[in-house]
Amino acid sequence: MTATSGPRPVRAARGTSITAQGWQQEAAMRMLMNNLDPEVAEHPDELVVYGGTGKAARNWASFDAMVRTLQTLKNDETMLVQSGKPVGVMQTHEWAPRVLLANSNLVGDWANWEEFRRLEALGLTMYGQMTAGSWIYIGTQGILQGTYETFAAVAAKLSHKGSAIATAVNDTLAGTITLTAGLGGMGGAQPLAVTMNGGVAVCIDCDERSIDRRVEHGYLDVKANSLDHALQLATEARDKREPLSIGVLGNAAELVPQLLAMDAPIDIVTDQTSAHDPLAYLPLGVDFHDMKQFAKDKPAEFTQRARESMAKHVEAMVGFQDKGAEVFDYGNSIRGEAQLAGYTRAFDFPGFVPAYIRPLFCEGKGPFRWAALSGEASDIAKTDKAILDLFPENESLARWIKMAGERVHFQGLPARICWLGYGERDKAGARFNDMVASGELAAPIVIGRDHLDAGSVASPYRETEAMADGSDAIADWPLLNAMVNVASGASWVSIHHGGGVGMGRSIHAGQVTVADGTKLAGEKVRRVLTNDPAMGVIRHVDAGYDRADEVADERGVRVPMREG
Ligand code: NAD
Numbered sequence: 001m002t003a004t005s006g007p008r009p010v011r012a013a014r015g016t017s018i019t020a021q022g023w024q025q026e027a028a029m030r031m032l033m034n035n036l037d038p039e040v041a042e043h044p045d046e047l048v049v050y051g052g053t054g055k056a057a058r059n060w061a062s063f064d065a066m067v068r069t070l071q072t073l074k075n076d077e078t079m080l081v082q083s084g085k086p087v088g089v090m091q092t093h094e095w096a097p098r099v100l101l102a103n104s105n106l107v108g109d110w111a112n113w114e115e116f117r118r119l120e121a122l123g124l125t126m127y128g129q130m131t132a133g134s135w136i137y138i139g140t141q142g143i144l145q146g147t148y149e150t151f152a153a154v155a156a157k158l159s160h161k162g163s164a165i166a167t168a169v170n171d172t173l174a175g176t177i178t179l180t181a182g183l184g185g186m187g188g189a190q191p192l193a194v195t196m197n198g199g200v201a202v203c204i205d206c207d208e209r210s211i212d213r214r215v216e217h218g219y220l221d222v223k224a225n226s227l228d229h230a231l232q233l234a235t236e237a238r239d240k241r242e243p244l245s246i247g248v249l250g251n252a253a254e255l256v257p258q259l260l261a262m263d264a265p266i267d268i269v270t271d272q273t274s275a276h277d278p279l280a281y282l283p284l285g286v287d288f289h290d291m292k293q294f295a296k297d298k299p300a301e302f303t304q305r306a307r308e309s310m311a312k313h314v315e316a317m318v319g320f321q322d323k324g325a326e327v328f329d330y331g332n333s334i335r336g337e338a339q340l341a342g343y344t345r346a347f348d349f350p351g352f353v354p355a356y357i358r359p360l361f362c363e364g365k366g367p368f369r370w371a372a373l374s375g376e377a378s379d380i381a382k383t384d385k386a387i388l389d390l391f392p393e394n395e396s397l398a399r400w401i402k403m404a405g406e407r408v409h410f411q412g413l414p415a416r417i418c419w420l421g422y423g424e425r426d427k428a429g430a431r432f433n434d435m436v437a438s439g440e441l442a443a444p445i446v447i448g449r450d451h452l453d454a455g456s457v458a459s460p461y462r463e464t465e466a467m468a469d470g471s472d473a474i475a476d477w478p479l480l481n482a483m484v485n486v487a488s489g490a491s492w493v494s495i496h497h498g499g500g501v502g503m504g505r506s507i508h509a510g511q512v513t514v515a516d517g518t519k520l521a522g523e524k525v526r527r528v529l530t531n532d533p534a535m536g537v538i539r540h541v542d543a544g545y546d547r548a549d550e551v552a553d554e555r556g557v558r559v560p561m562r563e564g
Pocket residue numbers: 042050051052053143146181182183184185186187188204205206207210250251252253272273274275276277280281282283330331332333452499500501
């Protein structure tokens with residue numbers, strides 16, 4: 001028993017010498033550790049990886065017990081993890097996952113933050129977010145590609161709209177200013193995603209460390225001295241049609257309304273503060289340095305004030321929309337929180353999934369990612385090249401892989417993300433496994449995905465907002481997805497509640513599969529990476545999307561109700 005174990009810097013081992021009984025277990029252990037690497041995690045001492053309080057382990061004693069267990073776990077055993085704490089080891093079989101995880105799940109009537117916090121305070125649960133509790137968070141790059149795709153879709157929409165504000169040219173954001181807030185683990189991708197699309201971004205954060213960290217990592221270009229200074233820099237760059245991202249310190253609930261009142265020339269507005277968790281959003285009139293203590297001492301009062309502040313923030317976003325700006329919710333539940341505070345127009349602007357991403361989901365497409373267990377950047381460079389070879393016709397994929405190779409700063413184990421769909425992921429996975437087998441790559445590759453995904457999420461404020469058949473809240477799909485991944489041979493599989501948008505608002509599943517170069521891994525990778533994205537196709541066929549029907553026909557996805 002290591003009850004006294006406490007915070008310390010954690011870093012995954014690199015290279016080919018392993019301390020577990022096999023690569024599948026070693027991979028799970030390295031990815032757990034990698035999630036908590038100070039280069040990767042937002043608050044590693046508290047085991048918080050990203051997204052407010054998203055954790056990789058319940059407490060340090062649980063972390064130690066998981067590492068210890070993974071080191072002795074046999075190739076026909078499975079470790080069970082209940083919200084960040086290992087609770088059992090079962091004899092299973094070689095095709096079974098080595099780890100099964102369930103994070104933050106609560107029964108419907110109890111699925112709210114208040115009850116969750118009560119249980120968390122008793123040490124009975126933890127918030128797993130999405131990739132934090134499923135050990136496949138790879139730092140800010142993870143969301144960079146999705147954000148890049150989303151802003152590319154915004155640019156395409158603006159350039160085809162031809163309205164007074166539509167100054168985007170050739171489907172880029174050149175000549176536009178985007179206003180957003182939140183430069184945390186996920187939100188920190190926004191400035192680089194905007195400049196990669198050629199635009200100007202003004203990004204507000206109340207924590208100077210978040211701003212400095214993004215500048216340090218090359219995700220943010222400059223820090224402004226004041227709001228006026230930020231606006232001056234933004235308009236100058238916009239006029240020269242040059243990309244530039246500017247960080248500005250302050251509370252978004254104050255600065256966004258201020259910019260609206262100033263009639264600032266903003267074309268696009270979104271937000272990525274941690275609004276899904278009202279205890280992680282700084283209320284108006286509270287000093288940032290007092291935030292934590294206040295949230296701890298008076299959570300109910302803090303929640304109320306945070307929600308009222310979000311209402312002001314969202315009201316100003318709606319104000320920008322009324323003036324013709326392109327406004328969207330970027331998956332943090334800020335509309336829902338503002339509505340709880342009594343603001344009635346909160347849902348006047350759409351979520352980003354129905355606005356831009358759903359057609360991709362119909363193809364089973366979403367954020368596919370992998371990490372090199374060797375720790376060598378050259379392994380990722382080789383896999384980048386493999387992706388370019390496999391999909392030569394996909395220009396936007398090629399643009400992304402090239403830019404990512406040049407501009408993405410690795411955090412922790414070298415990793416890559418790109419959006420691939422049904423019929424593509426299995427090809428990439430098989431190629432990676434072959435490259436490990438032939439010795440072209442120095443060590444195995446871990447292959448997973450985000451939970452921002454086509455077929456493994458029920459989240460009515462985000463991934464399943466405004467489904468064509470009204471099935472937004474049907475949560476059978478993520479459960480089927482998890483079961484399919486277990487049955488197909490994934491290395492670890494997880495079922496979560498509340499990630500991204502908060503308690504009571506989502507159920508989602510994750511899978512990670514290790515390409516260790518063996519024949520068995522090749523078989524598992526092929527099945528998992530076929531069946532996992534197939535869930536996205538069938539989910540959208542079932543909901544009545546024509547594009548999903550086409551994909552099912554073209555690529556041979558079987559849907560019984562369409563046969564016979
Ligand atoms: P984080 O906790 O790492 O960062 C949040 C940032 O917001 C912090 O830097 C904090 O200082 C800042 N902030 C809080 N209140 C503020 C205020 N009033 N004004 C200005 N800044 C404020 O969170 P994250 O990982 O960056 O995630 C942000 C949000 O995005 C979460 O709600 C998360 O669930 C959501 N999310 C969206 C997607 C997506 O695909 N769109 C993916 C993952 C997460």
